[in-house]
Amino acid sequence: MNFNRIKSFNIISCYPVVILLLAIGISLFAYALYGLGMLLHFDEWVGRGLYPGLALAYGADIYEPFNGPHITLYGAGTALFYAPAAIASTPQLAIWISFLLNLFGLIIPIGYLFSRIFFHNFSKFTELTICIITLLIISISILSIEPTTEGVLRTHADLPAFCFLLISLCFFEAYIRNQTKIQMIYVCFFLTLSVWAKAPTLPAVLFPVIYFVSCKEYRNILKYITYLVFVFLITSSVIFSVYGYEDTITILYKHLKANSWSVRNSLFYGKSTLVQMSYFDAIPLLFRFSVMYLAEYWYILVTISICTFCTWNQDSKEPKHLIIKNLCIIYFLTLPSCLAALAHYGSVHNALLFANAIGILGLIFSLVSLGITHVPKKEFLFIAVVIAPICTLPIVRISKSAPDSTLLSPHQQAFEYLKSGKDDIYFGWYPIAHLLHSGKAETSIEVPMHLSESMPENVVFSSNHFPKNARILATNPGGFGKNMLQPYLGILEEVDRPDELSGWRLFEPVNVDK
Numbered sequence: 001m002n003f004n005r006i007k008s009f010n011i012i013s014c015y016p017v018v019i020l021l022l023a024i025g026i027s028l029f030a031y032a033l034y035g036l037g038m039l040l041h042f043d044e045w046v047g048r049g050l051y052p053g054l055a056l057a058y059g060a061d062i063y064e065p066f067n068g069p070h071i072t073l074y075g076a077g078t079a080l081f082y083a084p085a086a087i088a089s090t091p092q093l094a095i096w097i098s099f100l101l102n103l104f105g106l107i108i109p110i111g112y113l114f115s116r117i118f119f120h121n122f123s124k125f126t127e128l129t130i131c132i133i134t135l136l137i138i139s140i141s142i143l144s145i146e147p148t149t150e151g152v153l154r155t156h157a158d159l160p161a162f163c164f165l166l167i168s169l170c171f172f173e174a175y176i177r178n179q180t181k182i183q184m185i186y187v188c189f190f191l192t193l194s195v196w197a198k199a200p201t202l203p204a205v206l207f208p209v210i211y212f213v214s215c216k217e218y219r220n221i222l223k224y225i226t227y228l229v230f231v232f233l234i235t236s237s238v239i240f241s242v243y244g245y246e247d248t249i250t251i252l253y254k255h256l257k258a259n260s261w262s263v264r265n266s267l268f269y270g271k272s273t274l275v276q277m278s279y280f281d282a283i284p285l286l287f288r289f290s291v292m293y294l295a296e297y298w299y300i301l302v303t304i305s306i307c308t309f310c311t312w313n314q315d316s317k318e319p320k321h322l323i324i325k326n327l328c329i330i331y332f333l334t335l336p337s338c339l340a341a342l343a344h345y346g347s348v349h350n351a352l353l354f355a356n357a358i359g360i361l362g363l364i365f366s367l368v369s370l371g372i373t374h375v376p377k378k379e380f381l382f383i384a385v386v387i388a389p390i391c392t393l394p395i396v397r398i399s400k401s402a403p404d405s406t407l408l409s410p411h412q413q414a415f416e417y418l419k420s421g422k423d424d425i426y427f428g429w430y431p432i433a434h435l436l437h438s439g440k441a442e443t444s445i446e447v448p449m450h451l452s453e454s455m456p457e458n459v460v461f462s463s464n465h466f467p468k469n470a471r472i473l474a475t476n477p478g479g480f481g482k483n484m485l486q487p488y489l490g491i492l493e494e495v496d497r498p499d500e501l502s503g504w505r506l507f508e509p510v511n512v513d514k
Helices: 015-040 047-057 076-087 091-118 125-145 158-178 181-197 199-214 218-243 245-257 283-311 319-342 349-374 377-399 410-419 432-438 446-454
Strands: 261-264 272-275 425-427 472-475 492-495 505-509
Touching: 015 091, 015 125, 015 377, 047 076, 047 091, 047 432, 076 091, 076 158, 076 181, 091 125, 091 158, 091 319, 091 349, 091 410, 091 432, 125 349, 125 377, 158 181, 158 199, 158 319, 158 349, 181 199, 181 218, 199 218, 199 319, 199 349, 218 245, 245 446, 283 319, 283 349, 319 349, 349 377, 410 425, 410 432, 425 432
Parallel strands: 425 472
Antiparallel strands: 261 272, 472 505, 492 505
């Protein structure tokens, strides 16, 4: 395309068109986000991130694997991220707050990274703002439709870890510019929080080391490692002192170590054989998964490989090179751990979220960097505001299936049921309603379900863990727990549900004596 022919192009003369396109993009994006937020209320996994956050804010012991109440199988970083949702008085409001936390957890760090790339290209604040907004719409829209990364807007353990990882990159970019001690400490702190949110981000703590090696800044390596060890020990000591070392290690390490590997010939699904083996013994299996990953996501791997080669010896102090280079490093660091997570029993698409989301961002940042280098900035801005609305169309289509109201969402139904004075049902599939109604944390049945598979001898769970007067267990529409909880509760017989609990399935232990 010959951009020299558009010599008369001027952002002022085209300002109404740019503003119109921007308004269309923002409107479509806002509509899509509202629909996705509505759908989140009906997501049966919404409590996986939200419930431990609420429990932490209410002062509950989130790691009590032996006696209960059993709260979560995920790191304290996730609970900390969603803890602000505890200001809500209803599940409906708490879920909306968690969705906003997700959204801001993406917008703030990604927007900052874009601002650093374009700071010197767009001297006018209006142009810079329009560019950042359009690229945020493009990035989040793409992440929201790829099956392995669409979890960035779900209330789960993935987004907190991903957000903390991106924030660490933001502070690392600031450290390279300013060389201040506090910024290096922030890098270490947010990387530590990322690991404490979800373990597959652990290899990413090495990205500053690899960056410093590439720049031959060996003194900074020693400084970074010293700060990282100090921050990690302080953070871990606080968590262990609050929740107990043995309890925390049992949930976050022993439970995962005891999980079986899934030997199969397809990346996500298919017939599999469950095998217990060490990571060393699993190397051939991980190589198989690497080949299957390459066949499925070759475009990410190839693009990031090219970007790594092109930026490795570049002036890494320049923001665009620094950001792209470190995104590439983080991608290659997290890919093996993500594949290892995917190769374990029970893992699905979101196991690849960290590697693929970072890879997609690396791809977007690389294209943007090429564009702003070879395309006049005003033409670049015009192209961006044209592309943004188009990228929103797939998530607009998804959002059209959203219900008109969240009043019939399962957790809100449970809350209204308890609020009416009835206490015969235990809403065990993430008991958000119980916590917000009574202020008391109850066992989330997901925890004994999964612990029963990996370390059943260490789990204590029975009908005595039910709330007082409750005789019936309510779980999600899939009936999770019906079979897996029978070793603890005995035979579970399904009973009819009242009309006001259409989002639940009810089971009664045959031999309950309370």
